[in-house]
Amino acid sequence: QSALTQPPSASGTPGQRITISCSGSSSNIGSNYVYWYQQLPGTAPKFLLYRNNQRPSGVPDRFSGSKSGTSASLAISGLRSEDEAHYYCAAWDDSLSGQLFGTGTKVTVL
Amino acid sequence: QVQLQESGPGLVKPSETLSLTCTVSGGSVSSHSYYWSWIRQPPGKGLEWIGYIYYTGTTNYNPSLKGRVTISLDTSKNQISLNLSTVTAADTAVYYCASVVSGTYMIDYWGQGTLVTVSS
Numbered sequence: 519q520s521a522l523t524q525p526p527s528a529s530g531t532p533g534q535r536i537t538i539s540c541s542g543s544s545s546n547i548g549s550n551y552v553y554w555y556q557q558l559p560g561t562a563p564k565f566l567l568y569r570n571n572q573r574p575s576g577v578p579d580r581f582s583g584s585k586s587g588t589s590a591s592l593a594i595s596g597l598r599s600e601d602e603a604h605y606y607c608a609a610w611d612d613s614l615s616g617q618l619f620g621t622g623t624k625v626t627v628l
Numbered sequence: 629q630v631q632l633q634e635s636g637p638g639l640v641k642p643s644e645t646l647s648l649t650c651t652v653s654g655g656s657v658s659s660h661s662y663y664w665s666w667i668r669q670p671p672g673k674g675l676e677w678i679g680y681i682y683y684t685g686t687t688n689y690n691p692s693l694k695g696r697v698t699i700s701l702d703t704s705k706n707q708i709s710l711n712l713s714t715v716t717a718a719d720t721a722v723y724y725c726a727s728v729v730s731g732t733y734m735i736d737y738w739g740q741g742t743l744v745t746v747s748s
Contacts (some may be wrong), residue, residue, distance in 0.1 A: 562738040617677035
C-alpha cells in the first residue's frame with residue numbers, strides 16, 4: 519500500500535459539521551495510531567491531531583478524530599472559512615517500516 | 629519550540645544528485661527526543677515520506693527510494709542532510725524536513741519547505 523485512502527474533497531457551509539474518512543489496512547491504521555495534519559494554502563503542513571483523537575494545545579475542540587478497525591475519520595464541527603485547507607491522515611505502516619500519508623482531502627467552505 | 633529551515637539548490641539536472649540541508653534551532657539533532665525526517669510533496673499532489681534519522685545515526689528509508697537516498701546528521705552544525713541520487717523529473721517536489729517525537733510517529737514541527745525542480 520503506497521498511501522492511505524481519503525476522499526479528494528469535502529465541503530460544507532459555515533457552521534456545519536463535516537467528516538473526512540481515512541482508510542488503511544491491518545498493517546497501518548489497524549495496528550498503529552493515526553495522526554492528522556492540516557495544510558493551509560501555500561504553507562507547510564501543521565500538526566492537528568495525534569494518537570487518533572488527541573488535540574495538541576492550540577487546536578480548537580471543533581476538530582475531533584476517531585478510529586475503528588482499519589479506518590479513521592476527522593470531524594470538523596462549526597465549520598469556519600479559515601478551515602479551508604488540505605487535510606492529511608498518517609500512520610506508521612509495519613509492512614513498509616515507514617510512515618504512510620493519506621491521499622489528502624481538500625476542504626471547501628461554501 | 630523547534631524551528632527547521634531547509635536550504636539548497638532550487639534546480640537540479642536529471643541524473644544528478646539532489647542535496648539539501650536542514651538547519652535546526654530550538655533543539656538539538658543530538659537529542660534522544662526526536663527523529664529527524666524528510667518528507668516531499670510534488671506540485672499539486674500529496675505527501676510522501678522519504679526517511680528519517682535518529683541521533684544514533686540509525687536511518688530508515690522509504691523502500692521506493694532505497695538505494696538512491698541518504699540522510700545524515702552534522703552535529704557540529706546542528707543540521708540534517710538529504711542526498712537523493714540519479715534524479716528524474718518525478719523527483720520535482722517541495723522538500724520538507726520535520727521533527728518526529730521519539731517513541732511516536734508524531735510530526736510536531738515542519739520546516740517551511742523548499743521547492744526543487746529537476747530539469748535540464
